[in-house]
Amino acid sequence: MIIGSKGDYGVRALIDLAMYGDDGPVQRTEIARRQHIPEAYLDHLLAQLRRAGFVRSTRGPQGGHQLTRSPAAICLLHVLEALEGSLAPMPCLDHEDEDSTVCAQQWVWREIYADMRVRLAAVSMADLAVRERERLGQLAASYSI
Amino acid sequence: MIIGSKGDYGVRALIDLAMYGDDGPVQRTEIARRQHIPEAYLDHLLAQLRRAGFVRSTRGPQGGHQLTRSPAAICLLHVLEALEGSLAPMPCLDHEDEDSTVCAQQWVWREIYADMRVRLAAVSMADLAVRERERLGQLAASYSI
């Protein structure tokens, strides 16, 4: 398992900001409710995302959280790495300094890892927001039937 | 992290059997020494590999472990799944029954996971044994210089 609840929740939070953050900050209470994230836990994720530069927060009434850049300029790879640390599927892939002749199966995993990072880098928060809107649309449609 | 020491050691053990198992069973002591695996730990890995049907073990003097089929007929995917359980990078990917509209980022991971499995299924223990022989050759060459 590479991605746990941290990564999943954190990305959902950013998608939420991408979708609802256009008119002022969004409160963590709203994010937590819409995305089904424990509120106290969301705090920590927002803190990590803030430290990583994706989110700006303001306190006090009318405070909340917003993205620091356009959702199209934030890619999934960087977000997940900020939340989960290295995404390497094997420990040995984190040390680039090693000579490439460490273990017979390493090359397979190197390829898989490289491919994975390319795919993740190609997806932005804006893309995910579009998917999410579609998803909500389908959900609403299936309820109304 | 998907693969830990279990998966790494276990695969190394099978490669060892592929390389040195042609004239009779190989003892765990030898495997452990050649592959730098704690001997007591290797026991558990061999037990898992035996239960999964990759290895046959015989006790007593001249006993040891051997592959049950040709190294070319054992693929990395099945071995790693036997050792590590599901290789799914996200928990939600294990439940195929779920409707596909669970979470905005799931599709990316589905693609990555599918790709990963294809790559792993394409690599056999025989392939890895070849790599390992090359690796040892290079190592020997660099020492002799």
Add this chain to the structure above:
DNA sequence: TATGATGTTGACTAGTTTAGTCGTGAATCT
């Protein structure tokens, strides 16, 4: 300037997983 809404932080926890170790016992060969 008092008040309440809101975010910030670090300490703390229970449960799970990882990476092993150890000891006892069972099978096999000579």
Add this chain to the structure above:
DNA sequence: AGATTCACGACTAAACTAGTCAACATCATA
């Protein structure tokens, strides 16, 4: 019988995960 080798389950320490909680800092506004 005795030596060798595997088999298996109990046990452990350390790390990680997914949180919870309480105390504190900031800000808008009346």
